[in-house]
Amino acid sequence: xxxxxxxxxxxxxxxxxxxxxxxxxxxxxxxxxxxxxxxxxxxxxxxxxxxxxxxxxxxxxxxxxxxxxxxxxxxxxxxxxxxxxxxxxxxxxxxxxxxxxxxxxxxxx
Amino acid sequence: xxxxxxxxxxxxxxxxxxxxxxxxxxxxxxxxxxxxxxxxxxxxxxxxxxxxxxxxxxxxxxxxxxxxxxxxxxxxxxxxxxxxxxxxxxxxxxxxxxxxxxxxxxxxxxxxxx
Numbered sequence: 001x002x003x004x005x006x007x008x009x010x011x012x013x014x015x016x017x018x019x020x021x022x023x024x025x026x027x028x029x030x031x032x033x034x035x036x037x038x039x040x041x042x043x044x045x046x047x048x049x050x051x052x053x054x055x056x057x058x059x060x061x062x063x064x065x066x067x068x069x070x071x072x073x074x075x076x077x078x079x080x081x082x083x084x085x086x087x088x089x090x091x092x093x094x095x096x097x098x099x100x101x102x103x104x105x106x107x108x109x
Numbered sequence: 110x111x112x113x114x115x116x117x118x119x120x121x122x123x124x125x126x127x128x129x130x131x132x133x134x135x136x137x138x139x140x141x142x143x144x145x146x147x148x149x150x151x152x153x154x155x156x157x158x159x160x161x162x163x164x165x166x167x168x169x170x171x172x173x174x175x176x177x178x179x180x181x182x183x184x185x186x187x188x189x190x191x192x193x194x195x196x197x198x199x200x201x202x203x204x205x206x207x208x209x210x211x212x213x214x215x216x217x218x219x220x221x222x223x
Contacts, residue, residue, distance in 0.1 A: 004151070008149075031208075031209070033211060040197075040217075040219070041216060041217070042199055042201075042214035042215060042216050042217050043152070043199075043214050044214070045211040045212075045213075048209040048211065050208070050209075085149075087151070087152075091206070095206045096154070097154070097212070099151035099152050099153075100151055101149065101150050101151045102149070102151065104149070
């Protein structure tokens with residue numbers, strides 16, 4: 001079966017750095033996405049990786065290792081508004097998105 | 110602003126009473142999706158359309174139906190809602206899937222079944 005694993009919940013301090021990991025086993029791979037979802041709202045796109053390495057976008061960076069089936073989302077200079085769930089999703093060989101259940105990130109002052 | 114719109118944002122229905130959720134988009138995207146998301150769970154794809162080509166996920170219950178009368182609009186019909194159908198229903202759109210093409214989500218409709 002296809003599977004995306006992420007930690008259920010993480011806590012970090014305002015101003016700090018946090019890394020949210022995602023591991024996947026899917027039938028084929030055509031890219032990995034990270035989305036942010038605030039409570040009661042729709043997911044919004046954060047990043048896309050299809051080749052190994054790091055993609056940086058302001059305070060957010062995303063890393064991919066295809067050989068390890070592994071990605072992480074790195075958030076720097078955390079702000080209270082970063083409190084949200086972060087969902088990892090992989091596009092499989094059928095170009096369908098396989099979603100993780102999300103990691104709830106709690107930011108403390 | 111180009112966007113994905115869902116109405117209503119909150120819907121209350123009774124057990125077994127049919128309900129329709131609507132989605133519209135001004136992005137002119139070919140592909141439209143309906144997802145069901147329960148609390149702290151991954152979004153679950155129910156259907157997607159590539160233009161008028163309808164794709165039903167294998168495990169989507171028969172209780173759920175969908176219509177896409179034109180490019181802009183898509184509807185989700187729940188024929189006989191059960192308590193287990195209470196969830197957030199998300200509509201999303203995308204251009205034909207390639208590269209970094211992502212999905213754009215509407216704000217969702219939260220369905221409560223009494």
